[in-house]
Amino acid sequence: MTINRYFEIIYILLDRKIVTAKELAEHFEVSTRTIYRDVDVLSGAGIPIYASKGKGGGIALLEGYSFNASLLTSNEQDDILIGLQTLVVTEFPNSDHILKKVARLFKKETTNWIDVDFSPWGSGQKNKQLFALLRDAIVNQLVIHFSYYNSEGEKSERDVEPLQLLFKQNAWYLSGYCLYKNDFRVFKISRMLEVTVTNQTFNPKSSPIAIENTERQIAQSSVSITLRIASKGAYRVYDEFDDHMITKNKDGSYTVNAQFPIGPWLDSYLLSFGTLLEEIHPADLRARMVAQLDELKSNLIDS
Structure with missing residues (x-):
């Protein structure tokens, strides 16, 4: 994710003072052109970062620059750490790595205040992996295919553009655009079987607020x-x-x-x-x- 890369570039430069564009490109597995573009974005955002050419040159921060954690109150710093810890327990890519770095910048210890398991008690590993599979499909904007049983006990095959994971009344749901119904739908995850992620990408459609829309339909x-x-x-x-x-x-x-x-x-x-x-x-x-x-x-x- 680009925002994570921006943050890590600053962290690397605070730690190592000067780094070549090639080293950063290899570290992030991107092109040097992308790294120079990142430098321009960070500079435009007010970060005193520059690139110098020639022997001993590279990308660096102006001497004396330091991350000013005092720009954030102690409570704001705690809120950021809590948000990152929430990402960690959902196994969001690189979140644990970023959490440790932010904690060091804030000079704070992190507390293991939350643990989340999205599967029912006694579930096998397959069920525990389903949440990560759906999360990645949402982030990467990939259509998913699955079999679904509705409240009438009827089975259907669905292709869905996944948009959001929802938790409501002790159960997890998936909100998405159903290509079978050509409309937005909310699916109870426990009724989704044989879930696979396809190679078909999509551009997210503007959707109504899923839970409120579903509650209105139910109320009717x-x-x-x-x-x-x-x-x-x-x-x-x-x-x-x-x-x-x-x-x-x-x-x-x-x-x-x-x-x-x-x-x-x-x-x-x-x-x-x-x-x-x-x-x-x-x-x-x-x-x-x-x-x-x-x-x-x-x-x-x-x-």
């Missing part, structure tokens, strides 16, 4: 539901619902009033509460749930 097909959940289900209540949706009853149970999108997944979701679920409203949903339980009971007896 949602129904208001009231649940009473036993006191032993407190962990589910507070994990899955906002405080304003929850009322704690005198007997220790919880009443939850929430909007749910209509679809087959809703029955499965409500059944997942098992005996923790004590009441359901409206009545037609309750009747449907009873029918589902009767069918389940019949299946288990006949098996």
Whole structure:
């Protein structure tokens, strides 16, 4: 990334005083022309950097120049380090290398304050690599192909221009432009199978704010539901619902009033509460749930 290269050029020059364009070009695996262009950009940004020709010449900073960390407050320095640490735990290329250099420039110790694993508990290495694969496809603007199961259980093949990774309500989603639907879509990553990155590049299209757009679509097909959940289900209540949706009853149970999108997944979701679920409203949903339980009971007896 160009910004990282600019920063590292300054760091190298602070450390070594003078370096030839050829040495920098070999270090970054770019042409000397690119290095001289970087020097022009840095100079235009007010960094006192220059290139001299002849024996003993090279690229250097004006004598006496030093990175003035005091231009940033201590809190601003901490914010930069925290941002870099976040990139490190997502295994963003070269982020650990850059974090160490910035910490030395700020003369600060870094704290291992965050650790992130984007896969479910007990996942294999393949699932753990999926996040990095999607991240790289987004950064390099490459179309991805995958099989996808929607909330109706229907399978389809998708080619998507990936735009953004989203985290919402304990799950990861991918926002992108679906070439199959010719529209922007949000995909639940756990339902994406056999994900591959193609060689097809794309120019990102201007997109709506993915989460807000999806929430609007869901709200248009949602129904208001009231649940009473036993006191032993407190962990589910507070994990899955906002405080304003929850009322704690005198007997220790919880009443939850929430909007749910209509679809087959809703029955499965409500059944997942098992005996923790004590009441359901409206009545037609309750009747449907009873029918589902009767069918389940019949299946288990006949098996």
